[in-house]
Amino acid sequence: MTAREAADPVHDWVPLLVPDMPSPQTLMPWLERMHAARHYSNFGPLVKELEERFSLGFGVPLEQLTTVANATLGLELVLQALDLPKGSHVLVPAFTFVATATAVVRAGHVPVLADVDPDCWMLTPSIARSACHATRIDAVIPVATFGMPHDMFAWQQFEQETGLPVVIDAAAAYGSQSLQGAQCTLVFSLHATKSLPAGEGGLVISTRPGLAARVRQLSNFGINLDPDAGMPVGALADIGSNAKMSEYHAAIALASLQVWEDHARQRRALQAEFMAELDESSGHRLVWQAQGAGGALMAPSLLCARLHNQAARQALEHRCQQGRIMVRRWYQPLLQQMPALASVVKVLDTCHADELAATLLGMPFFLGMTQAQRKLIQLAVSTSKKDLA
Structure with a gap:
């Protein structure tokens, strides 16, 4: 990496989250x-x-x-x-x-x-x-x-x-x-x-x-x-x-409450725009969380995509790693697979949760995401498109 690249924020890792704390x-x-x-x-x-x-x-x-x-x-x-x-x-x-x-x-x-x-x-x-x-x-x-x-x-x-x-x-x-x-x-x-x-x-x-x-x-x-x-x-x-x-x-x-409504609107707008961008980049092969019976998500703070299978997730993770993009397998492994919990829980059938654990991937999402950061993520998704089918 050249000195110019090292000084260029585009070549820093794209963070997964950036807290929206008051100054x-x-x-x-x-x-x-x-x-x-x-x-x-x-x-x-x-x-x-x-x-x-x-x-x-x-x-x-x-x-x-x-x-x-x-x-x-x-x-x-x-x-x-x-x-x-x-x-x-x-x-x-x-x-x-x-x-x-x-x-x-x-x-x-x-x-x-x-x-x-x-x-x-x-x-x-x-x-x-x-x-x-x-x-x-x-x-x-x-x-x-x-x-x-x-x-x-x-x-x-x-x-x-x-x-x-x-x-x-x-x-x-x-x-x-x-x-x-x-x-x-x-x-x-x-x-x-x-x-x-x-x-x-x-x-x-x-x-x-x-x-x-x-x-x-x-x-x-x-x-x-x-x-x-x-x-x-x-x-x-x-x-x-x-x-x-x-x-x-x-x-x-109290300081956060002063800007909550405005920041919630920004979060909703960012989520809608970014999901549309990633849908296009992936050829509409990403699956998003569906709205439940309780109504709409008003202030999203995470963005998770579900892939077709475990191999597709691994391929996208690899592309993100190459592109210096942080991702995370949220809520994984499942609770029953956590060593500290395995002996103290009772487990019912969890077939859908098992499928989520094998295919879900958390993508970067935070207020203040730059167009350059979004383009890097879109590129990683686009170059993984053949693996997402």
């Missing part, structure tokens, strides 16, 4: 407010303001939501707050990020791995019903895969029919997944790579009476802060954890 200059007013208040954690004024904005945005009262340090702890504390018996069987999709399953294990339960829909790549109420006929199920954690929203009325109906609590792992779905007027529980991530980035953080929303309040208490070690609770304020009411959102992360989230 230090944008953050400064929020940080100055935090410092003036001398309140840095423990449900400070910025966390309170952020929760008030979430309350308005989701159309729920404040008592039905709480922030947490991250979505993984949010899932763990929701499972604890549900008071499931230890060793309960919790249905999760085999095709998901490991944190969905590890949260179940850390809460003292058994993940039961189910299949996903071959088109929208999600655990659906229909699949969950089949799982209930096949084995004992005590709760369900569907995942909003790559941010695609679920039909909450369908899951509400499932809850009513079965009596099983449903908790949506909506980690990647802020802005896409809503309550939709249904009775349900949602857990969002505010990680740096998500559509509303706070660096780290999470949000729990639940219409289940008292659940969000209990998660809030558990996130503060389990300490009682309610003077009307029948025990002294500061007494330990339950065995909790330290899972509070800090004022620093609330400041970042």
